[in-house]
Amino acid sequence: MKSSPLPRSNLYGLLSLIYNRELTAETLRELKKPEFRETLSKLNIQLGGDFFNKPEEELLLDLTLEYTRLFIGPGRHISPHESVYREDKEDKGLLWGEATVEVKEIIEGAGLEYKADYKGIPDHISIELEFMQRLTKYEHEAWESGDREKACRCLEYEKLFLESHLDKWVPLFCDKVMEEGKLTFYREMARLTKEYISLEKRYVNELLSDSPKAGQIVD
Amino acid sequence: MRKISRRGFLKLGAASAAVLTVGSKFTNLAGAMELKKVGQDFSPITNRERKAIPSACWQCVSRDGIIGYVEAGRLVKIEGNPKLPRTNGKVCARGQAGVNQVYDPDRVLYPMKRVGKRGEGKWKRISWNEALNEVTAKLRELRDNGHPEEFMFHYGRMKASSGKIIKSHFLAAYGTGTIGNHTTICEGGKWVAQELTWGKHYDINDVTHTNFILNFGCNLFEAHTSHVPFAQRAIKAKAERGVKLVTFDVRLSNTAAKSDEWFPIKPGTDGAVVLAMANVVMSEGLFDKDFIETWTNVTVGQLTSHLKKYTPEWAEGVSGVEAEKIRSLAVEYAQAKPGTIVSYRGAVANYTGVETERSIKMLDAILGNIDVKGGTCKAVGAKWKNSFKKPKGHAKKLNILNGFKGDAAYPNHHISHRVLKMIKDGRNGRPQMYMVYCYNPVYVNGEVQENISILKDEKLIPYYVNVNPFYDESGSLADLILPDATYLERWDWEDMVSYDQIPEYYIRQPLVKPLGEARNFADVVCEIAKRLDINLGFNSAEEFVKDACEHTPGVKEAGGFEFMKREGAWYDKKAEPLYKSYTKKLNPGDYTGKDILFDKETGVYWNWKKSKAKNREEALKKGYTDTKNAYKGYVGQKIGEEVFLGFKPDKVNKSGKFEIYSKLLEKKKFNPLPTYMPVPEHQKMKSDELILTTYKVNVQSHSRTQNCKWLTEIYHENPAWINPETAAARGIEDGDRIRVRSHLGKILTRARVTEGIKPGVVAISNHCGHWEYGRYASGKIVNRKATDVDASLKWWWRKGEHPNYLIANSPDPIGGQLRFMDTVVTVERV
Numbered sequence A: 001m002k003s004s005p006l007p008r009s010n011l012y013g014l015l016s017l018i019y020n021r022e023l024t025a026e027t028l029r030e031l032k033k034p035e036f037r038e039t040l041s042k043l044n045i046q047l048g049g050d051f052f053n054k055p056e057e058e059l060l061l062d063l064t065l066e067y068t069r070l071f072i073g074p075g076r077h078i079s080p081h082e083s084v085y086r087e088d089k090e091d092k093g094l095l096w097g098e099a100t101v102e103v104k105e106i107i108e109g110a111g112l113e114y115k116a117d118y119k120g121i122p123d124h125i126s127i128e129l130e131f132m133q134r135l136t137k138y139e140h141e142a143w144e145s146g147d148r149e150k151a152c153r154c155l156e157y158e159k160l161f162l163e164s165h166l167d168k169w170v171p172l173f174c175d176k177v178m179e180e181g182k183l184t185f186y187r188e189m190a191r192l193t194k195e196y197i198s199l200e201k202r203y204v205n206e207l208l209s210d211s212p213k214a215g216q217i218v219d
Numbered sequence B: 001m002r003k004i005s006r007r008g009f010l011k012l013g014a015a016s017a018a019v020l021t022v023g024s025k026f027t028n029l030a031g032a033m034e035l036k037k038v039g040q041d042f043s044p045i046t047n048r049e050r051k052a053i054p055s056a057c058w059q060c061v062s063r064d065g066i067i068g069y070v071e072a073g074r075l076v077k078i079e080g081n082p083k084l085p086r087t088n089g090k091v092c093a094r095g096q097a098g099v100n101q102v103y104d105p106d107r108v109l110y111p112m113k114r115v116g117k118r119g120e121g122k123w124k125r126i127s128w129n130e131a132l133n134e135v136t137a138k139l140r141e142l143r144d145n146g147h148p149e150e151f152m153f154h155y156g157r158m159k160a161s162s163g164k165i166i167k168s169h170f171l172a173a174y175g176t177g178t179i180g181n182h183t184t185i186c187e188g189g190k191w192v193a194q195e196l197t198w199g200k201h202y203d204i205n206d207v208t209h210t211n212f213i214l215n216f217g218c219n220l221f222e223a224h225t226s227h228v229p230f231a232q233r234a235i236k237a238k239a240e241r242g243v244k245l246v247t248f249d250v251r252l253s254n255t256a257a258k259s260d261e262w263f264p265i266k267p268g269t270d271g272a273v274v275l276a277m278a279n280v281v282m283s284e285g286l287f288d289k290d291f292i293e294t295w296t297n298v299t300v301g302q303l304t305s306h307l308k309k310y311t312p313e314w315a316e317g318v319s320g321v322e323a324e325k326i327r328s329l330a331v332e333y334a335q336a337k338p339g340t341i342v343s344y345r346g347a348v349a350n351y352t353g354v355e356t357e358r359s360i361k362m363l364d365a366i367l368g369n370i371d372v373k374g375g376t377c378k379a380v381g382a383k384w385k386n387s388f389k390k391p392k393g394h395a396k397k398l399n400i401l402n403g404f405k406g407d408a409a410y411p412n413h414h415i416s417h418r419v420l421k422m423i424k425d426g427r428n429g430r431p432q433m434y435m436v437y438c439y440n441p442v443y444v445n446g447e448v449q450e451n452i453s454i455l456k457d458e459k460l461i462p463y464y465v466n467v468n469p470f471y472d473e474s475g476s477l478a479d480l481i482l483p484d485a486t487y488l489e490r491w492d493w494e495d496m497v498s499y500d501q502i503p504e505y506y507i508r509q510p511l512v513k514p515l516g517e518a519r520n521f522a523d524v525v526c527e528i529a530k531r532l533d534i535n536l537g538f539n540s541a542e543e544f545v546k547d548a549c550e551h552t553p554g555v556k557e558a559g560g561f562e563f564m565k566r567e568g569a570w571y572d573k574k575a576e577p578l579y580k581s582y583t584k585k586l587n588p589g590d591y592t593g594k595d596i597l598f599d600k601e602t603g604v605y606w607n608w609k610k611s612k613a614k615n616r617e618e619a620l621k622k623g624y625t626d627t628k629n630a631y632k633g634y635v636g637q638k639i640g641e642e643v644f645l646g647f648k649p650d651k652v653n654k655s656g657k658f659e660i661y662s663k664l665l666e667k668k669k670f671n672p673l674p675t676y677m678p679v680p681e682h683q684k685m686k687s688d689e690l691i692l693t694t695y696k697v698n699v700q701s702h703s704r705t706q707n708c709k710w711l712t713e714i715y716h717e718n719p720a721w722i723n724p725e726t727a728a729a730r731g732i733e734d735g736d737r738i739r740v741r742s743h744l745g746k747i748l749t750r751a752r753v754t755e756g757i758k759p760g761v762v763a764i765s766n767h768c769g770h771w772e773y774g775r776y777a778s779g780k781i782v783n784r785k786a787t788d789v790d791a792s793l794k795w796w797w798r799k800g801e802h803p804n805y806l807i808a809n810s811p812d813p814i815g816g817q818l819r820f821m822d823t824v825v826t827v828e829r830v
């Protein structure tokens, strides 16, 4: 069984973009295009009538305020940072915890670096999703060039990061967004995220147990 | 739940490609991904290097030296800096929990602009550029209209170089003098008493060398403006030399508990006990005649006759402390010489606080304990030198800083808790722009409800900016929040006074970069200045600190900025404590000159040019005492045929003598000699009424540490302390829900029935009941379900009650101090 990592990568990219910051008009227009809408509705994702019918400016403001209320605050909000959720760590409930350092090290260990103008904290959900986007893209390129060993190494990385990080907190985070979100858009995106992570975890595991270890791949 | 199929996901993934093309500019990772072998880079790296960086604490105003340990870019631990003798390398729990300030999950990480109604809680994040455009447009408008004073800047704590940069350079250059502080909610009354008596404020109890510590209303083992340095030396004196510590307090604080003797005393009556002790000292002939007759402005006879009426028996009736105890304690204290009297909010934050502190300083003076080894000494701190010129010129100000006419005779430190009322009143003008910095006016002052309604009212305050690393009660009402760096992310030179009378120079440097888009406000004002075409001469707080390290004698020779970054601190190892500085003789050259006048009435030599006198004639005619700001030109004090440095005045035109007799108070119709002024409201109390007092504990500072998880996990509830006798009369048992009511309103809380408090008093700490300030302080989390992760990260739910709803924003009549310790209340079981 050979994976098709490019769409996987794109979906990670999409989710990363959604959580990265308030939507821009440009992104919103893309999201509203009929092709995209169709794909979403086939998936049973309903962004609500408002999303497609409200005047753009109004919708954009609604989405901005909702993004702010949910993920920024000030005050009561749903922190989009991993370390705040990691009960298994000693410094739980605080920003920039041990988990954050691990995330940063894994990402940097993979040869990536945080852009100099990135002002956020290293374990922001959009960063973690972007990292998965990059990993899966890299996997795709490996398969394309026939480098199975590399592709499998990518898969190992994906598995590790999914299991030791995303899966440890993103479902909790998504539950909160689903419960607390006032706009369908963010609730549905959270649902999508949660299901996707769980599917991805299963999928990557399946794939790795199917595939012989790197170096001994028989297609 | 509607399940999504894998096929569906892949389709969506394919469709996402288009969205990503437009969204690609928002990615945050860069570089090529070169994967290495699995396992090689994943394992947690052992032996990670921990960088140790010296800096300075800010969890309370003591500002002790610290060392922060940074591991992989993350601050993991804070300890004391052993290079500073002030703390000998120790910090308190709050200092250690500073880590939590940086990593508070509810920190404000971006500039936030209000979108809904004021206080509605609707916000939008904006860029710094947008935020500063908005702020500077307003500042420019006010300045161009000729009313820079309509920009009011109100800070709570702003010290050392931050104060210099923001206040002495930026605000001065901009031209507003409408600058508020918060001293009257702390200990303003104590300072005013000292300024009327011995000049400069801040007293150091030289406990390292003392023989006796007499304490009125100070919880020095838990909270003090020099907490660790003082507590450390006091406990050492007790443990190693058996120095006696006697505490007067309404409550059995941990200090009272560690004292040799604790006297529960009725609130607002410490002064009576002190005066009675002075009475005993005089009548028993235990006084220091030489000091009284040489250095004070009273005679032994004058004092004896003034104090005659303050007998121990009289004081017993007033305070509840046995006359015999007062008598024997007075003798013991006098004979133990040198002794030192400690005092703080318990004694001074009430109606008669200034007189109490004056009495205390008098008692130490008549025993000759002033500024001697082991006595009560004047503060010595670092004197940093910067090369940047301070802007000159007159800053206009709105007359709203000192309260209403008649509020206080000498509001030397302003009356900050009256500012909002003054704005509401409006007769002296209103700021068009109100900016607060490290200050939570809603929560820290009395009359919380009124504070909220004034800040909420856009007619009273048209534009309000909150500079804050966190979202507190006052921030929630702002129009714009500028995310400030925490103290662990910024630069400062520090100058807190020393407990060994040896100046210690130390700096605060960033342990980590400010989180998110937070920026140190001292840097932000440099940018605002540029946008307003103001040339400050420097571009950042770092540059300012560096400049001071390169220009301050001693620090410079030690190695300047590089040395300070490495070591964190410098002091002269050969320096000796400077006792009795008032005895320094001046040479004739020091006090002669064409602008120096001699004032016959007081014996003061002064330079009239430094005062507000228009000319020499006016200065001569009005004299030293009656010329505005004459104290600024003080040169020396004539005593006999010689001239001495004396007790240099500050803020008021006091002479160079130790003024037990205050002409300045006499002029304002107060008794010139230290007097007991009973709290008026206490004289007409009904039998069911009690006195509410407040206090602080060792793991919290007043209002700013409750966001620290480690601290609030320890202390998050503040039940009202009440004596069993008082409780029984109201049918109250330990743990009962009770209602505490004052003329301003009521709060519901719980009773802690304990012998550790004087009957007739109820004590509620100042640290609890936040309704904002993050999840740990306020309990505000998104989901309170027990199964939710938020719930498991925080096991406690009670958050205590805030007593300030019950306390009036009323000032003491001399210094303007907020009367935190004398509110009349009723208490009943719910």
Ligand code: SF4
Binding pocket: B057, B058, B059, B060, B061, B062, B063, B064, B090, B091, B092, B093, B094, B095, B096, B226, B227, B228
């Ligand atoms: S006493 Fe504690 S909180 Fe205050 S400066 Fe020292 S270490 Fe910091």
